[in-house]
Amino acid sequence: MTEPSPHQEMIDLFSDYYDEELDPVQVANLEAHFDACETCREEYRSFKGSLSLFGGLKEAHVPDDFLKEVTTSINRQSRGTFFKESWIFGLRVPYEAFIALLLVVFGAIYFFGVSNRSTYVVADDEASEMQPGDAPMGRALGAQSHQVQVQVPRSIDLQKVAAALRQAGFATSFDVVESEVAVVANVQSKDLPAFQKALAAAAGDDVQRFDEPTLARHPNLSVRILNGD
Ligand SMILES: [Zn+2]
Incomplete structure (x- = not known):
């Protein structure tokens, strides 16, 4: 010792x-x-x-225009939903509170997607461009698979759409497509009518109709359902 x-x-x-x-x-x-x-x-x-x-x-110094640059950037990325001009210059909050707000805003952008896009119609992207693992269920897709994007009204809760599709027997998952949260489902062409019916029941008749003649040529569909205006 x-x-x-x-x-x-x-x-x-x-x-x-x-x-x-x-x-x-x-x-x-x-x-x-x-x-x-x-x-x-x-x-x-x-x-x-x-x-x-x-x-x-x-006491580390934050550049004078830091706040403005970040809010302007968010304004641009959220396509004007957050931090409109008048809001930026009227904003006087403590730095820490501002950072906390940033986290919330980025979280909201990530989880709910922010878009004013008005034309999200059925896409016709040949899935041959998709690599295995691109989509959550990409590995299950064969060379014949076909990627389809479907728009439902923004007022529709995609969680509920996913639940309804699962109840109808279609496996669903969530993915982020161009900063929008999407419901992703794999559908066989022969199941398309049932899928369309379940989707319409959950999201209403406003749902974009599939381009069925095109889709019929593809036995496997990877369907991405997004909110839109
Ligand atoms: Zn000493």
Whole structure:
């Protein structure tokens, strides 16, 4: 067993000494030790130095136009939904609150998708361009598969659409397509009428009709259902 070195005992007091939380006897002991011990004087100097280093971090400067640039960027990416001009310049919030708000906004963009796109009709992308693993169920798709995108009204909850399709026997998953959340389903052409019926029941008759003659040539369909206007 070794006694703790007297230096270490002093060093252990640095934090409380700095915070002025030592009792007078401890302070007197420590200061007497400083008078006698250059090692501990030097140690304390570097201790204080490291504190002011951290202190400096808190005061890190944010460029004056940081807020404006970020809000402008969000405004652009959300196609004008968030941070309209008047909002940007009227905004005066603490930096931390602003960062928290940013996280919420980015989260909202990610999870709900933000788009004013008005023409999301049935697409005719040949799936031969798809690589296995592109889509959650991509591995199950053969060379004959065909990718279809279907738009449902924005008021329709895609979670409910997915649930209804599952209830009708179609496996569904979620994916993000061009920053929009999409329901993805694999459908065999022969099951298309049942799928269309289940989709219409869940999302209403406004749902874009599939281009059935084209689709009929493809035995496997990868259907992506997105909200749109
Ligand atoms: Zn010492």
